Amino acid sequence: MDDHPVVREGIIQLLSRDKNLHVCGEAGNAYEGFEGIGKVLPDIAIINLSMPGKNGLELIRDIRCAYPQVYNLVFSMHDEMIYAERALKAGARGYLMKTEGGEKLIEAIYKIAKGEIAVSPKVSNLIISNISTKTQKTVNNPTQLLSNREFEIFQLIGKGHGIRQISEQLHISIKTVESYRSSIKEKLKIKSTEELVHYAVSWCQAEFLGMK
Known part of the structure; x- marks a missing residue:
């Protein structure tokens, strides 16, 4: 496939x-x-x-x-x-x-x-x-703290998708997307939505360039 x-x-x-x-x-x-x-x-x-x-x-x-x-x-x-x-x-x-x-x-x-x-x-x-050091992955790559769905939404944010676009693409409500976004910010220790967008965009760009 x-x-x-x-x-x-x-x-x-x-x-x-x-x-x-x-x-x-x-x-x-x-x-x-x-x-x-x-x-x-x-x-x-x-x-x-x-x-x-x-x-x-x-x-x-x-x-x-x-x-x-x-x-x-x-x-x-x-x-x-x-x-x-x-x-x-x-x-x-x-x-x-x-x-x-x-x-x-x-x-x-x-x-x-x-x-x-x-x-x-x-x-x-x-x-x-x-397995031997559970905290190690969170130090090296904080996105590992995210669930698969949170990680998917994080990537979409990094690709420039807005809340409504994400809602339509994943077939979930806007309220659900906002809830996931709040959870992502909490897990990544990010205070504002603007900071999250900036972080997600930078992360996606680095991943695309093979820097992650």
């Missing part, structure tokens, strides 16, 4: 070279992907976190609940040090950045097929560190 046809085509060509792997479908958005999974029930679904429609983390949770036999592998451009742990908590069995080569993707698929978790050594060490 990826919203870029070129990426999907590349993955299909890559996997087709391995006689043990069979591509049973593809999708350009979350809704098509979820519907397709219900029809073909693949062993593994390769998912990009950023797609039209539903948030990638929410999609992973939905797949895990509806089709627990289907393993999810995230293949994304987003920084693994920020998103991998969230994806695993949502139900993914692996996380691979698109900057990795095709061999790494094949390797991750085989690991997941054997029932293992497929993440980089950096992510593995981060998770172990967070």
Whole structure:
């Protein structure tokens, strides 16, 4: 599942070279992907976190609940040090950045097929560190304090979305968005909405440039 046809085509060509792997479908958005999974029930679904429609983390949770036999592998451009742990908590069995080569993707698929978790050594060490020292992740990255929904809204704020836009995109009330915004400010120890917007925009810009 990826919203870029070129990426999907590349993955299909890559996997087709391995006689043990069979591509049973593809999708350009979350809704098509979820519907397709219900029809073909693949062993593994390769998912990009950023797609039209539903948030990638929410999609992973939905797949895990509806089709627990289907393993999810995230293949994304987003920084693994920020998103991998969230994806695993949502139900993914692996996380691979698109900057990795095709061999790494094949390797991750085989690991997941054997029932293992497929993440980089950096992510593995981060998770172990967070388990042994729960406060460490909050010091290094305060956004880890946010729930997945709060994090999603935080990102939308950083992308310049207003309250009404967020409400319409996530299909929740304006009052609910305001409640989440208040919770975000409290968790990040931010006093004003203006300060939150500035922080969110700066964070998103840094994440886009690979500085996070």
